[in-house]
Amino acid sequence: MASIEQNPDQINPPSPSSSASSSSNPWKERILIPTLLAGVAGGAIGLISKHRKVHGLSTISATYASNFAIVTGCYCGAREFVRVSRTGKPDDLLNSVIGGFGSGAILGRLQGGQIGAVRYSVIFAVVGTAADYAALKLKPAISKFTEKEDSWFKLPEWSPIQVLDDEALAAKRAREQQIYRNVHNLNKEESR
Incomplete structure (x- = not known):
């Protein structure tokens, strides 16, 4: 068995402040923000839904918003649970596949029995992984756009x-x- 020697100068133990901030960031960035955005998107879809005339605009918008938020929260929570269990990287798409399959199976079982569990698990795995893949590809472009000094978000001097x-x-x-x-x-x- 070969031993690996490490240079003590190369070992950087995490500071308590960095570990505390890194443990709260996945919760905010990878679960809470997507859930809130999905709720807003669901509410917007409810505004243009054909059912708004029958059920009322506020009722249907709230229903769509809550359903989108529940589905996204379950998916993102399951994906993060899988990531922590596997001790994987946040950008690993296998976490998305497993998390989508698990959350889809649970929500599908509640909604439509065993057939619904199979159907939902496949749909959640495919759609969730596709959304995470698109987010990974768009993240560099968005960060490059927001890091510009002459950004549109810069406040004027006055x-x-x-x-x-x-x-x-x-x-x-x-x-x-x-x-x-x-x-x-x-x-x-x-x-x-």
């Missing part, structure tokens, strides 16, 4: 919302303290 550096923040605090002192002294003079 905007009242500004991001302050340390010097500007210190000057702002000094002005606020000066105003507070002036107002406080003015109140003392009025009370005399």
Whole structure:
């Protein structure tokens, strides 16, 4: 049995702050955000549904939104459960296949018995994996678009919302303290 020697300078133990932030990011980025987006998309589809005249616009939109959110939440949760169980990478499409198959089987069994479980598991595995594959291919283009310095999202200089550096923040605090002192002294003079 061969032993592998490691250079102690190359070993980087994770800091507590990085492990805490990395454990919350998959929850937000890989489960919560897709579930919320699916709910919004479901609500939008409910707005144009042909059933809105029969059931009412708000009822059908809420139904579509909740169904889309439930399906997406179950799929994303199952995919993340599989990823953690396999100790795999977030970009591994096998996690999507297994998670889609499992979540589709559970939701299909609840909805349509054994036949529904088989049908839903195949549909969830195929559609979920296709969506994850498309997201993987689009992620570099989206990140390249949002990282540009001359992005459309940059606030103009005249905007009242500004991001302050340390010097500007210190000057702002000094002005606020000066105003507070002036107002406080003015109140003392009025009370005399």
